Amino acid sequence: MxxxxxxxxxxxxxxxxxxxxxxxxxxxxxxxxxxxxxxxxxxxxxxxxxxxxxxxxxxxxxxxxxxxxxxxxxxxxxxxxxxxxxxxxxxxxxxxxxxxxxxxxxxxxxxxxxxxxxxxxxxxxxxxxxxxxxxxxxxxxxxxxxxxxxxxxxxxxxxxxxxxxxxxxxxxxxxxxxxxxxxxxxxxxxxxxxxxxxxxxxxxxxxxxxxxxxxxxxxxxxxxxxxxxxxxxxxxxxxxxxxxxxxIYGGKDFAPQTRKALLEAFLPYVQKAQAEGCPLSVLTKHLYGIFTGFPGGRKFRQILSEGAPKALDGAALIRTAMDAVEEIGFP
Ligand SMILES: Cc1cc2nc3c(=O)[nH]c(=O)nc-3n(C[C@H](O)[C@H](O)[C@H](O)COP(=O)(O)O)c2cc1C
Missing domain, CATH: 3.20.20.70 (Aldolase class I)
Structure with missing residues (x-):
């Protein structure tokens, strides 16, 4: 296209x-x-x-x-x-x-x-x-x-x-x-x-x-x-x-309302990519910055970086990491 x-x-x-x-x-x-x-x-x-x-x-x-x-x-x-x-x-x-x-x-x-x-x-x-x-x-x-x-x-x-x-x-x-x-x-x-x-x-x-x-x-x-x-x-x-x-574009924002909703929207992709053989850490490294500055943001990153090399279920690991974060308000 x-x-x-x-x-x-x-x-x-x-x-x-x-x-x-x-x-x-x-x-x-x-x-x-x-x-x-x-x-x-x-x-x-x-x-x-x-x-x-x-x-x-x-x-x-x-x-x-x-x-x-x-x-x-x-x-x-x-x-x-x-x-x-x-x-x-x-x-x-x-x-x-x-x-x-x-x-x-x-x-x-x-x-x-x-x-x-x-x-x-x-x-x-x-x-x-x-x-x-x-x-x-x-x-x-x-x-x-x-x-x-x-x-x-x-x-x-x-x-x-x-x-x-x-x-x-x-x-x-x-x-x-x-x-x-x-x-x-x-x-x-x-x-x-x-x-x-x-x-x-x-x-x-x-x-x-x-x-x-x-x-x-x-x-x-x-x-x-x-x-x-x-x-x-x-x-x-x-x-x-x-x-x-x-x-920037003068339109309507398209993003999910919260960072956690964003990650939920990404999970099907993670599952598909992992099923196709993509190492989980290749996917999760891109998520590290999403909660920077939030209470639990560091823990979120730590759970991903330590868990990704061995986790079989990437979506479950990301949800566990999300649970460590308190997301306050929007944006
Ligand atoms: C890790 C990393 C990899 C980069 N790889 C490329 C690249 O493949 N091609 C390129 O033109 N510039 C590359 N750059 C330069 C960026 O495209 C950009 O010009 C530079 O980081 C300055 O912009 P920024 O201050 O917004 O990061 C890279 C920058 C970083 C940090």
């Missing part, structure tokens, strides 16, 4: 996060918001071509959902984009922002910012093969490739190849000296650079990303850009999405 109104959904998106935004997390988040655009973890193009179906598994309930690719071979990426579209994803995104060493050795991610013409070629070649949007997630610079002129030139070049949607993590990446984690914490974030990008290229759809922690903050950013992408904050506190459908 191709989503016709993807830019509406793009007003708020959940960032691609390796080991975090797997299909189980996406299914869970979809119980909280009908509208938020979800991203897969980055899938390496080469791996997708060789072990395809495993990486493409998702439930239609997850849509609108975008798949992120890592790679730098235009032909291979084009082939992947076709597969991604055929598998029912609404968007294919190219990772030009990830600074991890593994990604560097594969010659993609943030280091691609240094090769604007190659990125343009990748985009052009992917676009030829698909109807769904081909988008780019990037930084405002990398290593010594920094400053407005560099950034503007990068965007202009990639735009001229047909990309009109960019998601910008508003800080520079350092490929040497910083770990991937440090690269998400420093150097300082520069939202103004992303706002300026929108002013200079009003025809582009621009999402800002990095250190955005609340729906209120997201709403502030939306005064300057078209979309906001949030990663760690949503993972740590998924419940924040419960008000996104009204606050």
């Amino acid at each position: 191709i989503c016709k109104d993807l830019n509406f959904h793009r007003r708020l998106s959940v960032a691609p996060m390796l080991d975090f935004t797997d299909r189980h997390e996406r299914f869970f988040l979809r119980l909280l918001s009908k509208n938020v655009l979800l991203y897969t973890e980055m899938i390496v193009a080469n791996a997708l071509l060789h072990a395809g179906p495993r990486f493409l598994q998702h439930d239609p309930v997850e849509n609108p959902v975008a798949l992120q690719l890592g790679g730098s071979d235009p032909k291979m990426l084009a082939e992947c984009a076709k597969i991604v579209e055929g598998a029912g994803f609404d968007e294919v995104n190219l990772n030009c922002g990830c600074p991890s060493e593994r990604v560097q050795s594969g010659s993609f991610g943030a280091m691609l910012m240094k090769q604007k013409d190659l990125v343009a070629e990748c985009v052009q070649s992917m676009k030829k093969e698909v109807q769904i949007p081909v988008t780019v997630k990037t930084r405002i610079g990398v290593d010594d490739f920094t400053g407005w002129e560099f950034f503007e030139d990068f965007i202009r070049t990639v735009h001229s190849a047909g990309c009109d949607t960019f998601i910008i993590h508003a800080r520079t990446a350092r490929l040497r000296g910083y770990s991937p984690k440090e690269n998400r914490e420093k150097p300082a974030i520069h939202y103004e650079t992303v706002y300026k990008l929108k002013e200079v290229f009003p025809q582009l759809n621009i999402s800002v990303n990095g250190d955005i922690r609340t729906i209120d903050q997201a709403k502030e950013h939306l005064k300057h850009v078209d979309g906001v992408m949030m990663g760690r904050a949503v993972y740590a506190n998924p419940w924040m999405l419960a008000t996104a459908d009204s606050e």
Whole structure:
């Protein structure tokens, strides 16, 4: 299914996060918001071509959902984009922002910012093969490739190849000296650079990303850009999405009334996934943040983390953990 109104959904998106935004997390988040655009973890193009179906598994309930690719071979990426579209994803995104060493050795991610013409070629070649949007997630610079002129030139070049949607993590990446984690914490974030990008290229759809922690903050950013992408904050506190459908999209909230009702709604999925052979801990790790700050929240997490490796009945374990929590009021 191709989503016709993807830019509406793009007003708020959940960032691609390796080991975090797997299909189980996406299914869970979809119980909280009908509208938020979800991203897969980055899938390496080469791996997708060789072990395809495993990486493409998702439930239609997850849509609108975008798949992120890592790679730098235009032909291979084009082939992947076709597969991604055929598998029912609404968007294919190219990772030009990830600074991890593994990604560097594969010659993609943030280091691609240094090769604007190659990125343009990748985009052009992917676009030829698909109807769904081909988008780019990037930084405002990398290593010594920094400053407005560099950034503007990068965007202009990639735009001229047909990309009109960019998601910008508003800080520079350092490929040497910083770990991937440090690269998400420093150097300082520069939202103004992303706002300026929108002013200079009003025809582009621009999402800002990095250190955005609340729906209120997201709403502030939306005064300057078209979309906001949030990663760690949503993972740590998924419940924040419960008000996104009204606050961000101006509609009716879709989420269950309480966190416990949300978990009850997730249990049939847990039972099905477990029956299909998914280890319970792969499912329950996504629930850890749901009661953060509540009396019993820590106990909830402890029961799940200690019980999941051996529990045969995941739904029963989650209910036991829920009983340890006192949920006060809404939200
Ligand atoms: C555990 C983890 C894994 C990540 N994996 C990816 C990834 O696969 N692809 C990508 O483009 N960014 C990845 N990122 C970066 C996020 O998409 C996002 O740009 C970054 O965390 C900043 O946003 P935030 O401050 O809202 O978390 C990852 C971040 C984290 C914390």
